[in-house]
Amino acid sequence: MSVFRPFSLLPPALLRQRWWPNVYDLIAFALLIACAVALAHAAMETRAPLAALHADPISLDPARLPDYALRTTLRMFAAMLASLLFTFTIATWAAKSPRAGRLIVPALDILQSVPVLGFLSFTVTAFLGLFPGRQLGAECAAVFAIFTSQAWNMAFSFYQSLRTLPRDLDEVARGFGLSAWQRFWRLDAPFAMPGLVWNAMMSMSGGWFFIVASEAITVGDTTVTLPGVGSYLALAIAQQNFAAVGWAVAAMALTIVLCDQLLFRPIVAWADKFRSEQTASQQRPRSWVYELIRRTRAGKRLLRPLAWLWQRAMCLRFRARAPVAATGDAAPASPWPDRLWL
Numbered sequence: 001m002s003v004f005r006p007f008s009l010l011p012p013a014l015l016r017q018r019w020w021p022n023v024y025d026l027i028a029f030a031l032l033i034a035c036a037v038a039l040a041h042a043a044m045e046t047r048a049p050l051a052a053l054h055a056d057p058i059s060l061d062p063a064r065l066p067d068y069a070l071r072t073t074l075r076m077f078a079a080m081l082a083s084l085l086f087t088f089t090i091a092t093w094a095a096k097s098p099r100a101g102r103l104i105v106p107a108l109d110i111l112q113s114v115p116v117l118g119f120l121s122f123t124v125t126a127f128l129g130l131f132p133g134r135q136l137g138a139e140c141a142a143v144f145a146i147f148t149s150q151a152w153n154m155a156f157s158f159y160q161s162l163r164t165l166p167r168d169l170d171e172v173a174r175g176f177g178l179s180a181w182q183r184f185w186r187l188d189a190p191f192a193m194p195g196l197v198w199n200a201m202m203s204m205s206g207g208w209f210f211i212v213a214s215e216a217i218t219v220g221d222t223t224v225t226l227p228g229v230g231s232y233l234a235l236a237i238a239q240q241n242f243a244a245v246g247w248a249v250a251a252m253a254l255t256i257v258l259c260d261q262l263l264f265r266p267i268v269a270w271a272d273k274f275r276s277e278q279t280a281s282q283q284r285p286r287s288w289v290y291e292l293i294r295r296t297r298a299g300k301r302l303l304r305p306l307a308w309l310w311q312r313a314m315c316l317r318f319r320a321r322a323p324v325a326a327t328g329d330a331a332p333a334s335p336w337p338d339r340l341w342l
Contacts (some may be wrong), residue, residue: 021298028296031262031289042067042074045227046139050128053135058225058235060244063283065251072215072228073255075139076207082156083203086147086195091155092184095162102342105159109145112152118211119148124217124224138217138224145214150203157199161192166276182314190274198273201264208252227254266290 021029094104124141131137165188173183211230217223225231229252236244269287293299 005151024292024295026299028127028292028299035262038070039074042070045071045187046135048135050133050135050138053138053225053227056227058227058231060232060236060239060241062244062247064227065247066227067227068232069251069255071226072211072230073259075143075146075214075228076204078143079150080141080200080204082147083151084200086151087154087158091158091164092188094155095159099337101159108152108155111148114148116145116148116213120145120213120217128224135226138226141217142214142226142228142268145210145217146207149207149210150200153203153206154196154199154311157195158192161195165191179316181316185314191276193271193274197264197267201260201268204259204264205256208256209250261287262289266293282287314328 035088057311058084090104090108094101094108120141124138125142127141127144128137131140169187169191173187178186194214212234213230215226215228215230216234223235229248233248234246236242236248265285265287266289269290270283272285
């Protein structure tokens, strides 16, 4: 088993050459710093008081669109992270427990048929009451609205992948004595990763259809308009300003292209190694960002401590493996728990 060594025993000249960043490191660090600064700027604006939304209303000036697009992108990715957490917990529970699956799967089917405005009717008041006088309450309501357009599709995809997991792979994992935690990250998640990535992309695309409803919120006498591309587009449509509508559509298209090139396409190229088909794919997905990261020198060495921590986390065993009962010793299961559950 490999052990992380913070210091190398290589000659000093070769060590400096391996640690010295190359041009790919500089480009990768520049992209990383730019994304971090942009997200930090957008996150700081969510802490402003709610009255600031009325003091600085939505403007149709095209110069404001980059900031609006940044705020919208932050909400989309916050909803995506919440959807991933929901998928890993609820979908796994439904796939691993037949009793829970009888309840969770129909519930997800019902929830995905509820329109976004149906959730906004009661979540806006709850989130505004949770963070009184702050924009964070309205931001949480908008993120939850986008979450409802993403989570159900991703949960069904992950559930279906876990249900179709080959039995021989599961038997090998159990034969090696892997705990539930290890089996999830070593077998379940990698097997479901290609389908989950593609469904995450589709869910992100579906979330753009609900941007106007999630950022220009009107529930009863309460009207909250958050800065974003959706509220910009809603105001342009209300004022019948077709030039502003064109600017909003162009900003959305550019944002989608940037998200695809900087995030989703590298993840698709990375997740392709987890495919379990018997035959190789005709054309492997490629990404210039993924190739850029693979060719970095200093970046890889800086990430080695994180990789070492992840390997140590994979060795954790949160629950001891239950002993297997001998054949014929186990008593027949009572049908009453299943009847009570139903």
